[in-house]
Amino acid sequence: MSDVRVPQTPSPSQGEGLSSLPAMSSLPLAGGGQGRGSITAAEAWAARHGLTLPTPDAIVDVSSDGRVETDPDTRLELREITVSFDGLTVLDHLTLTLARGEMRFLIGPNGAGKTTLLDVITGKTKPRSGTVLFEGYDLAGWQEHDIAQRGIGRKFQTPTVFPSLTVRQNMEIAVGARAGFIRSMRRMPSVERDLVAETVQLIGLEARATQRAGQLSHGEKQWLEIGMLVVQEPKLLLLDEPVAGLTRGERDRTVALLHRMQEAHPDRTILIVEHDMAFVRQLAKTVTVLHLGRLLSEGTMEEVQNDPRVIEVYLGHGKRKVA
Amino acid sequence: MLNEKEEPQGSLAGPAARECALVAGTCLLMIVVLPLVLSEFRLALLAKFLTFAIVALAIDLAWGYTGMLSLGHGVFFGLGAYALAMHMKLEAAKDGLPDFMGWSGLRELPGFWVPFESGAFSLLMVIVLPAVLAAGLGILIFRGRVQGVYFSIITQALALIATLVFVGQQPYTGGTNGMTNFSTVFGFPLIETSTQLGLFALTVVVLGLTYLALRFLTRSRAGAILVAIRDQEDRLRFFGYDPALVKVAVFVLSAAIAGIAGALFVPQVGIISPANMGIVPSIEMVIWVAVGGRGTLIGPIIGALVVNAAKSGLSESFPDFWQYFLGALFVGSVVLFPDGIVGGIARGVRRLKRMREASAPESAPARELAAAGRPLEAES
Numbered sequence: 269m270s271d272v273r274v275p276q277t278p279s280p281s282q283g284e285g286l287s288s289l290p291a292m293s294s295l296p297l298a299g300g301g302q303g304r305g306s307i308t309a310a311e312a313w314a315a316r317h318g319l320t321l322p323t324p325d326a327i328v329d330v331s332s333d334g335r336v337e338t339d340p341d342t343r344l345e346l347r348e349i350t351v352s353f354d355g356l357t358v359l360d361h362l363t364l365t366l367a368r369g370e371m372r373f374l375i376g377p378n379g380a381g382k383t384t385l386l387d388v389i390t391g392k393t394k395p396r397s398g399t400v401l402f403e404g405y406d407l408a409g410w411q412e413h414d415i416a417q418r419g420i421g422r423k424f425q426t427p428t429v430f431p432s433l434t435v436r437q438n439m440e441i442a443v444g445a446r447a448g449f450i451r452s453m454r455r456m457p458s459v460e461r462d463l464v465a466e467t468v469q470l471i472g473l474e475a476r477a478t479q480r481a482g483q484l485s486h487g488e489k490q491w492l493e494i495g496m497l498v499v500q501e502p503k504l505l506l507l508d509e510p511v512a513g514l515t516r517g518e519r520d521r522t523v524a525l526l527h528r529m530q531e532a533h534p535d536r537t538i539l540i541v542e543h544d545m546a547f548v549r550q551l552a553k554t555v556t557v558l559h560l561g562r563l564l565s566e567g568t569m570e571e572v573q574n575d576p577r578v579i580e581v582y583l584g585h586g587k588r589k590v591a
Numbered sequence: 592m593l594n595e596k597e598e599p600q601g602s603l604a605g606p607a608a609r610e611c612a613l614v615a616g617t618c619l620l621m622i623v624v625l626p627l628v629l630s631e632f633r634l635a636l637l638a639k640f641l642t643f644a645i646v647a648l649a650i651d652l653a654w655g656y657t658g659m660l661s662l663g664h665g666v667f668f669g670l671g672a673y674a675l676a677m678h679m680k681l682e683a684a685k686d687g688l689p690d691f692m693g694w695s696g697l698r699e700l701p702g703f704w705v706p707f708e709s710g711a712f713s714l715l716m717v718i719v720l721p722a723v724l725a726a727g728l729g730i731l732i733f734r735g736r737v738q739g740v741y742f743s744i745i746t747q748a749l750a751l752i753a754t755l756v757f758v759g760q761q762p763y764t765g766g767t768n769g770m771t772n773f774s775t776v777f778g779f780p781l782i783e784t785s786t787q788l789g790l791f792a793l794t795v796v797v798l799g800l801t802y803l804a805l806r807f808l809t810r811s812r813a814g815a816i817l818v819a820i821r822d823q824e825d826r827l828r829f830f831g832y833d834p835a836l837v838k839v840a841v842f843v844l845s846a847a848i849a850g851i852a853g854a855l856f857v858p859q860v861g862i863i864s865p866a867n868m869g870i871v872p873s874i875e876m877v878i879w880v881a882v883g884g885r886g887t888l889i890g891p892i893i894g895a896l897v898v899n900a901a902k903s904g905l906s907e908s909f910p911d912f913w914q915y916f917l918g919a920l921f922v923g924s925v926v927l928f929p930d931g932i933v934g935g936i937a938r939g940v941r942r943l944k945r946m947r948e949a950s951a952p953e954s955a956p957a958r959e960l961a962a963a964g965r966p967l968e969a970e971s
Contacts, residue, residue: 390829416831428826430819437815444812445831449840452812496830 335404342403343368343504343537344389349398351384351561358384359395360561366504371530371538373548375572376558377581382541383425385558386506390422391415402504417446421502425509425541427489431482435473435492438481439464442496463499471495471525487518491525498529507540511547523550607810611803618799622792631784638791638859640899645798645852647879647891652805653845654877655885656814658821659838660739663746664849664876666753667721669868671850672857673757674720676770677704678713679858683774690772695762704763710777717854718847725846729839736835738824747870754869769864776858787859794855798892801848805888817841882924884931893932 344366351359359381366372374382387393389400391412400407407415416422429438443460444452468477471491476484481492490510497505510526511519530538542548548555548569555572557565565575572578626634646668653659680689681704687693688700706712728749732742757764764770779786808814816837819827824834857863866872875898883894901920905913928935 392829411833412828413831413833416829422829424826424829428823430815430822430826432822433815433818437812440812441815441819441827441832442830444816449813449816449832449837452816453808454811456812500830 336401336406341368342366342401343370344403344539345399345401346385346388347399347401349385349388349395349400351381351388351393351395358561359388361398362558362561362563364556364563366537366539368537369535371526371540371551371553373552373555373569374539374541374558375543375545375548375555376564379560380558381561382558383508384561386422386508386539386541389415389504389506390420416500419501419503420506421497421500421504422506423490423493423497423508423510425512427486427493429481429484429489429492429496431480433481434478435481435484436464436468436477438492438496439468439499443499445500467495467499470498470528472521487514487521490514490518490522494522494525501533503536505536505538507538507542509541509543511542511544519544519547523547526551607807610806614799614803618795621795626788626791631787634791635787635859636903638787638794639856640896641791641794641798642852642856642859643876643879643899644892644895645794645801645855646849646876647883647895648798648801648805648888649845649848649852650876651880651885651888651891652809652817652848653841655880655887655891656809656817656821657838657841658824659842660743660877661746661842661845662743662870662873662877663749663753664845665868665870665873666750667725667846667849668853668856668872668876669753669757669863669865670720670724671717671853672863672867673764673770673853674707674713674716674850675776675854676773676857676863677707678710679773679776680770681708682776682778683772689765689770691765691768691770692762695766697762701763714854717850721846721850721853722843725843726839729842730835733835733838733842747873750868750870750873754865757865757868765864767865769862769866770857771862771864773858773861781858781861790855790859794859797851797855801851802888802892809888878921880931882921882931884928884933884935884937886930887933887937890931890933897932 342365344364346362346364349359349362350357358379362381362385364385374385376382384393388395389402389407391407391410391414394408402415402418402420405418410418430441433441440456440460441452443464444456468474471494473484473488473492473495476488481489484492494507494510511522514522526538530536540548540551552569555567555569556563557572557575557578559581564581565572565578567575625637629637646664649667650661650664653661653664684690688697692700707716728745732745737745757769758767760766773781775781776786776790779789781787809817816827816832820834820837827834853863856867879895879898880891881894882898883892884890898917898920902913902917905916909916924931930938
């Protein structure tokens, strides 16, 4: 199926290697930094475009701190990620690039590997092969909390908050993660308190701040979990089905929340896995479609919806008029 | 910041100071009044129960707050007790060998006993031995992400191994009999009432300080993190915390507190033996917490006192049946009050409050509902 793959980078020069070659001079290439000399221009160019050269491992080991020089506008790069459980391939040589400040939607039928993709990024699942680069750092061998500390926040498919703690305590735990456990015994800095108060307001739960999170409705839990991530000011935010099980009104509030969040932090990259097509349409600029662990299509919502392969596997069968 | 004064921390200073005063007052009252009203025998019994209450607090920190059900806290209690007992044996032996060593045919003091001639070193070991054991075990267990019932089983195995080692190494540990026949503790004769009163007062003070320290810890944001580990450890990891480190720290702190309790136990009770640190006493310690109410700090203290008072009262009145009564108490409290005595009372109070609020014109639930209905300004 890899022959149906469309170009991965939504740049205007996609597929036209020569036209983008001049841009190479602006790349922080090998030798340009602190003596990180082991990637060639060709490899960097390929990496930038999400393409993979025959030996992907050669691209990866670079300087002593493990950083690989990539395009500074690239936030996250997945290269040739393969995951399989008990012989079943869940992700199949998947390559994906997310730019700084981008909001990307990830859709695909059940079993396409969407949640597994998030598991790989957050360190929950180790890929069998392939590389995850976050701001140029190879995440292989990092523990979940290291990855979170680096600025990757994740909302889980079922909203997961700490039920016996109050809404405010939940937020306080989230905001204190960077300082760590020992410093959490001390009085909370006023900067953190202000941030918590601000975010509780943003997610619309001020009236519930002193209530136990376990008493919240499903939608409120979703917002609380998003709020807990927002307060950590992640560079990359992964949202797994943020509107699943919400009413239409609640969904609209989530859309408003995400809009406001993007305005406040235009630099933050957001990757959203969602089934709800109405929600996707409300927000989406770029959509990536996964199918059976592979990248099926990528583009604007309109392009994707008109892609016959997508219609076939995902939207298909009598729902041709989804737009 | 203008709104600083209305933040919870700002106003907490008041209640915190009041709580300190309350605890200090209670301790003082106990130290002054109880020796006057209780017989020497009862007072000694109460002193023993209070050392148990300290262990119960230690277990509650690990189990009630952090979700680590340790079935091996008797070992930490025992290590603290043995560390001080070794010093007291050397005190009692003057310049000779402790009595049990002579019976086992030892001629010379074993090397590892020598530093325990120093009182300061022994006191240090009261804390260091349990803490180091807990740290080593904790790092192995929690780094390997062993959780839940497997942790409990490993700690139970620890209790079994420790008793086997202490029984088996009779020349060095006193074997099954443990260590007894002490004469003085840091030069104070144990037979003197004043020494026992001093130890009782010390126990009360240590219990009060432990309570306050844990109160401070569990009230702070760190306490919320412990509860988060108990409820959703895996989720916490994705917020950037390493639960393994926190759990090791809590386990070490808990073990050290149990060790201190053991050191207070041994001069007042006059004996420490493997029977005080094995599987059965370790499980009993957990039961005190369960009966009193885990996840609260007053609960374990009440549980330790009530269960042990019942145990000694029933064994005096019904020497043949008391264990059945005790069993019934455990089963009854677990079935009827799953949150223990304190949890049961708290629930009753909450129910009463709700009933009263339900009859009030503007009830809290109604206010909450109104608040929930307020839109999130969806202006898109």
